[in-house]
Amino acid sequence: MNVYYRPIVQTDAVRPxxxxxxxxxxxxFIQAERINRNSASELVDIADIPQATIEAISAPRAPMAGLHFNAPRLMGILNVTPDSFSDGGHFHSPEAALSHARQMETSGADMIDIGGESTRPGAEAVPIDLEISRTKPVIAAIRSGSELPISIDTRKTEVAEAALAEGANLVNDVSALTFDRTLANLAARDTVPVCLMHAQGDPKTMQAAPKYDNVLLDVxxxxxxxxxxxVAAGIPRNQIMIDPGIGFGKTVDHNxxxxxxxxxxxxxxxxxxxGASRKRFIGTVGNAPSAEDRAPGSIAVALAAVLQGVQVIRVHDIKETRQALSLLNAVQNIEQGQK
Structure with a gap:
């Protein structure tokens, strides 16, 4: 693509x-930033935006994993690992994981994202059997008492298949279906929605001097x-989420x-x-070396994204983010929408 159009999103109740x-x-929006790799960007009006691009930007997003997206949604993070960057080991046991999932649901999570392999910078890959043993019983326990949508955070077909069998509703792949090429076939076969994330390199090496020609356009x-x-593999476009991969092979400036x-x-x-919650750049910019002290910065980033129309915010601190989002919705007069 040579020319890109970034809508200048507004939320004011008074609109042209x-x-x-x-x-x-x-x-x-009534204007967009027209971006070209070879020249300076410029502000253009609707009349100067290709109709196909307007249609892509404006088309209502279809429900996915039981959720509608006419209002912001919160995805709660549940890492059942001993080594995740923020909460590694806190919810490693099935009992602790189930308790935390229930707490997030009560606090206002719209979906729970469960991961059994840490993707923090420098993390080693986890064997398939171990990843399944961490995630499968937790998903089964949550599903036995709740209809809340569940996402399985994995790069591996076997892990996803085990999770789906226990009632997971979405596959969240940090490799965008490049790590395990058969995962796309599974999602297409079982008509399961997917989230595709950008990452430069794998978790072990991704923070080793990442470089881009233009990070926004490259991603x-x-x-x-x-x-x-x-889509070519058989997954409908309207059942695909995309994630720019904050912190995955990016510097502070990139993020x-x-x-x-x-x-x-x-x-x-x-x-x-x-997915920017508690990431290292928030600690750098916000002077919060400890990940557990980054909730205020994480909330600020989340609200800024919602004001640009981002539909799903993946966070650790559900209660605090839900409160902030409720106030933003009230001040901006954003309808809560259908779940």
Whole structure:
């Protein structure tokens, strides 16, 4: 793609008659930033945006994993690992994991994302059997008493298949279906929605001097290619989320650039997920060396993304983020929407 259009999303209740709603949600736009790799970007009006791009940006996003996206949704993080960067070991036992899942549901989570392999910088790969033994019983326990949508955070077909058999509803793959090429076939066969994330390198090496020609456009192009590949494998486009992969092979400046320009990804026509909670760049910018002290910064980033129309926010601190989001919704008059 040579020319890109980033909608300048607004949420004010007073909107021009020619304003176009973003993704059937709470934001609208009348202008976009036109970006070209070879020249300076410029602000353009709706009349200068290709109709196909307008349609991709504006089309209401289809329900996925039992959720509607006409209002912001919260995905609660449940790492059943001993070594995740923020909460490693806290919820390693099935009993602790189930208790935390129940707490997140009560606090306002719309979905729980369960992972049995740490993807923190420097993390080693986990054997398939171990990853299944960590995730499968927790999913089964949650599902036995709740209809809350569950996402399995994995790169591996066998892990995903075991999770789906226990009632998981979505596959969240940090490799965007590149680590295990058969995972796309599983999702297509079982008509399971997927989330495709960008990462430069694997967890063990991804923070070793990451470089881009243009991080916003490079990540966009990668996700565009991966969405096309998923569709070619038989996964409907309207059942694909995309995630720019904050912190996965990115410097602080890379992360901030992606956050400033995240509305660009609406032109892929997919639900956008942001996973920035407690990431290292928040500690760097916000002077919070300990991951557990980064909730305020994480909430600030989440609200900034919601104001750009991002539909799903993946967070550790559900109660605090739900409170902040409720206030933002009230002040901005954002409808809560159908779940």
């Amino acid at each position: 008659s020619n304003a176009i709603t973003v993704a059937g949600g709470w934001g609208w 966009f192009d990668f996700l565009s290619e991966r969405v096309d590949a998923a 901030l650039t992606l956050l400033r320009g995240i509305s660009l990804f609406h032109s892929l026509g997919c639900v956008i997920l942001l």
